[in-house]
Amino acid sequence: MNEYLKFYEKYKISPVTPNINNFKEHVKKRANLYRELSILPITIKDRDILEIGPAGGYNALATYTFNPKSYTLIEPNSTGYTELTKNFENIMCKKNIFIYNIAFENFNPNRKYDIIICEGLIPGLENKDVFINKILNLLNEDGIIVITAIDQIAVLFEIIRKYIANCLTKNIEDIDEKVELLIKVFESHLRTLKGMTRKHRDWCLDNLIGDAIFEHTLTIDHVIDLLQDNFYFLGSSPGIFTNFTWYKELPTNALEYNNIFKEQFFLQWHNFIDYRYIQPKRTIDQNTELGKYCLDLIIAIKNNIPKKSIINILLKIKENLLSGGNHITVKSIEEIIHLLHKKINYENINKLSYFQSAFGRGQSYISFTKRCTHDE
Ligand SMILES: C[S@@+](CC[C@H](N)C(=O)[O-])C[C@H]1O[C@@H](n2cnc3c(N)ncnc32)[C@H](O)[C@@H]1O
Known part of the structure; x- marks a missing residue:
């Protein structure tokens, strides 16, 4: 059991309950985040979404307003799971929502997903690489992953x-x-x-x-290394990356393409402090x-x-x-x-x-898209 689960289960807590009294504003903030990650509501509409570790599902409620085809949520913590099922209880059309009270490590579906979201979880794990690789294997070609990184400087x-x-x-x-x-x-x-x-x-x-x-030692460059040449960098929030390269001169090889962002990360890393x-x-x-x-x-x-x-x-x-x-x-x-x-x-x-008032930038969101076979 990882540190989150040990701690949350011991005290029967799910300490991720943001104030969403103004739900419209909450949805707009989430839409801003997704836009920074190059994900628009139409990217989510009619797609199969998997979210890992949504806690009570306060962010998932916002994502759901973009009308995915299906929404699968994996939450092992019992308090978080109870809150999650309660929060989704009142949604009229529940046919397309699947909620599992298990750890992602034990989730073995015989299908893949178009978008996989895993927010605020991987940096707190010991087995980060294994966990990320499992996510990657569940993604459809051309699919998108959204994960968060927090590293030693940002924290x-x-x-x-x-x-x-x-x-x-x-x-x-x-x-x-x-x-x-x-x-x-x-x-x-x-x-x-x-x-x-x-x-x-x-x-x-x-x-x-x-x-x-x-x-919390997961650096963006490490994530890029893990993805090798199977994924293209898509977006980040905060949007620290600038790239003035003329598109005709951008590398078409994913590894070289991602290296542009990796190098920029290192030049900007101190700005996370x-x-x-x-x-x-x-x-x-x-x-x-x-x-x-x-x-x-x-x-x-x-x-x-x-x-x-x-x-x-x-x-x-x-x-x-x-x-x-x-x-x-x-x-x-x-x-x-x-x-x-x-x-x-x-x-x-x-x-x-x-x-x-000294706080680091905390977690950064990063999105990547999976290379498809016609890219080869
Ligand atoms: C810090 S909370 C983040 C919650 C939410 N994603 C957010 O960003 O507001 C981490 C969440 O991951 C869940 N979690 C921990 N280990 C997990 C695992 N092995 N598989 C799936 N979820 C897990 C926890 O129960 C908790 O709900």
Whole structure:
């Protein structure tokens, strides 16, 4: 059982209940996301859709408004599954909805799908590559996959909050008590995220109490490598990729085509660290070094390495970022280093004015389309 399922089943929770009181607005936001991924409502209409790990199905309800031919949903967590079936209960025409209460690893249909969506799940798994390959095998030719990636740079500030949260709650057994304390400590941070629809309680449970965040090391370039020459890059949100190549000069070989996006990812990777700013491109070496230090930090925090080593890694990250001229991000990291030298308590955390609004870009959505036989 993966970290999500262990945690969700232990406490009988499904901490993914966004506020969708304004459902029309929710659908428009989802349509914006899909457009960034080069998926329009007509791409979904009359297609067979598979969604893996939809939790209570709040996003799936929006996707369903685009009239797919069929919609198959796989949700193993019992609380999420109950919510999901309840949410889809009132839909008039249910003939084309299939909901399974099993883990995707145990789902073996004798058919394929046109579009497969797997959001907010793969980065938290240990067996990411096996899981992705299973998805790829269930996709029709010309079909589209939508997955999310979160890596060590994009999750840096959240990992630091997880470290602080662990220090603050290590002597508290009761999960409700833990979450109440963390909401109090980090509410002012979360309030700076204007577009956030996720409940603060859900966010604290998933990111600060659950351990799946330690697995958040899935980089976009790794996904591109896994797909080899069987898929073409289609879109991303945030849309970090620009490509000025004249279409007649674009490589027609999928591997070379995808390499354009892979290279751009490395040049832009530092821009995932802090959603407040966009910095000029940097060298691949600088960003690879930053990626290494951020990964070291995740491993150190996961393994309860002494505070002194954590400070040393943060100093290396700060040094690396100084060459990019990203002063507010650097100031945020300096504040954390300063905090770690003092007592980690509510009062001291509340004094960190730069860190308060420092969040990484979190998860990125990426879409790919499967090469079809007439491409060969
Ligand atoms: C962080 S939640 C994301 C929920 C939703 N997709 C979203 O983005 O709002 C991860 C979801 O994946 C589900 N999940 C975990 N392991 C799974 C597996 N092996 N197969 C299918 N779903 C899984 C969890 O139960 C949970 O609902």
